[in-house]
Amino acid sequence: MKRITLxxxxxxxxxSFTQLNAQSDAEMKxxxxxxxxxxxxxxxxxxxxxxxxxxxxWMGPNMPPSKTTGTCTNTMILxxxxxxxxxxxxxxxxxxEGISTLAYDNALKKFISTWIDNMGTGIIMLEGVWDNTxxxxxxKGKTTDPSTYKExxxxxxxxxxxxxxxxxxxxxxxxxxxxxxxxxxxxxxM
Numbered sequence: 001m002k003r004i005t006l007x008x009x010x011x012x013x014x015x016s017f018t019q020l021n022a023q024s025d026a027e028m029k030x031x032x033x034x035x036x037x038x039x040x041x042x043x044x045x046x047x048x049x050x051x052x053x054x055x056x057x058w059m060g061p062n063m064p065p066s067k068t069t070g071t072c073t074n075t076m077i078l079x080x081x082x083x084x085x086x087x088x089x090x091x092x093x094x095x096x097e098g099i100s101t102l103a104y105d106n107a108l109k110k111f112i113s114t115w116i117d118n119m120g121t122g123i124i125m126l127e128g129v130w131d132n133t134x135x136x137x138x139x140k141g142k143t144t145d146p147s148t149y150k151e152x153x154x155x156x157x158x159x160x161x162x163x164x165x166x167x168x169x170x171x172x173x174x175x176x177x178x179x180x181x182x183x184x185x186x187x188x189x190m
Contacts, residue, residue, distance in 0.1 A: 033106060037080040040104040040130070044083045045076045047166065050189040055089055061179040070096065072186060077101075087117075094119075113139050113156070120146065126156055135160045145174065153178070164188040 051072040056065045070089025077084050087098040098117035105112055115124040128139035136159040143154040153173040160166055170182040 035081075036106070038104075038106060041076075041080055044102060044104065045080060046163070047083065047160075048074045048076055051166075051186040052189055053087065053089065054185040054187075055091075056183045057091075058179065058181050061174060061177060066092070068092075072184075091119075111137055111139060120144070124154065126154065128156075143172065145172075164190075 051074070053070040053072050055068050055070060057067075058065050068089050068091055070087060072085055072087045074083055074085045076082070081103070083102045085100045085102070087096070087100075089096045096117065096119060098115065100113060100115045103112045104110075111128050111130065113124075113126045113128075115126075116122075122144050124141060124143045126139035126141035128137055130137050136157055139156040139158070141154055142151045144150070145152045155171040155173075155178070157169045157171075158166065159168075164187060166186040168182075168184040168186070169180060171178050172181045173179075
């Protein structure tokens with residue numbers, strides 16, 4: 001009887017170990033799929049390099065625009081998983097620096113963007129999807145309105161015009177009304 005019980009226990013243990021191994025292999029495959037850059041990451045990487053930037057900004061709805069120029073450098077980081085963009089410009093006599101990261105999350109099947117700059121102390125995070133027909137990425141999220149210290153809706157539309165031209169449009173919502181707050185036309189440096 002002890003032998004039969006020991007044999008059954010051994011078989012059950014081996015069966016559990018086999019199931020755990022199969023489960024571990026499936027989990028490992030999912031993890032590898034999640035961490036491996038794919039075709040979307042290659043598409044993002046095509047924007048690597050140095051760019052000239054023409055910035056147009058609106059401080060509020062119905063306000064006149066102000067314009068300036070700057071530069072942007074895009075670099076894929078962390079093994080081609082994310083793109084880091086560093087912007088610099090002179091805005092009304094102030095040196096402006098901004099850094100964004102762009103990710104494509106393989107598990108969530110969406111883009112995630114972060115933004116920080118030297119004209120604020122917060123971090124903006126936007127999420128969105130790519131539209132292959134219009135060659136544009138629409139991202140949505142929240143930002144802080146520096147005049148009220150309250151959150152407001154933000155939308156970014158990033159369009160790839162061609163290999164050497166891109167346009168980014170930023171829209172904010174104030175008092176329930178969306179307005180364009182910034183447009184950046186990027187032209188690749190040759």
